[in-house]
Amino acid sequence: DLRLGVVAQTTQPLERVRALVEAMRRRFPETDLQFVDTVCQPTKDRQQALRELAADTDVVLVVGGSESNNSRKLVELARGLGRPAYLVASAAELHAEWFVGCACVGVTAGTSTPDAIVDEVRAWLERH
Missing domain, CATH: 3.40.1010.20 (4-hydroxy-3-methylbut-2-enyl diphosphate reductase, catalytic domain)
Incomplete structure (x- = not known):
């Protein structure tokens, strides 16, 4: 089982990070991908x-x-x-x-x- 986590610099626009997470989910649909919103x-x-x-x-x-x-x-x-x-x-x-x-x-x-x-x-x- 492939597990992925996404960590992004907090000053990145949230839309950019979410688009990346969605692209990763499409590319690796069988993975357990976790994203925690850390943007302050x-x-x-x-x-x-x-x-x-x-x-x-x-x-x-x-x-x-x-x-x-x-x-x-x-x-x-x-x-x-x-x-x-x-x-x-x-x-x-x-x-x-x-x-x-x-x-x-x-x-x-x-x-x-x-x-x-x-x-x-x-x-x-x-x-x-």
């Missing part, structure tokens, strides 16, 4: 909030460091939803040309991004 709730919440945000925005800003896998995955998710998306560590990285013709800009942040940096980005957007 704050990550799930941010991903779901981004899905809702992206539906109503022209462009998405993700505030977070380039070393943050969580932040990079949020950018990837937004782009996968058909929205231009940019990862910025601070307001100093913003470019006005990103927002030309945009009626609504969505802002989200990685789980470890300080609120003060998000506030700085929001303030920049309000001034421009």
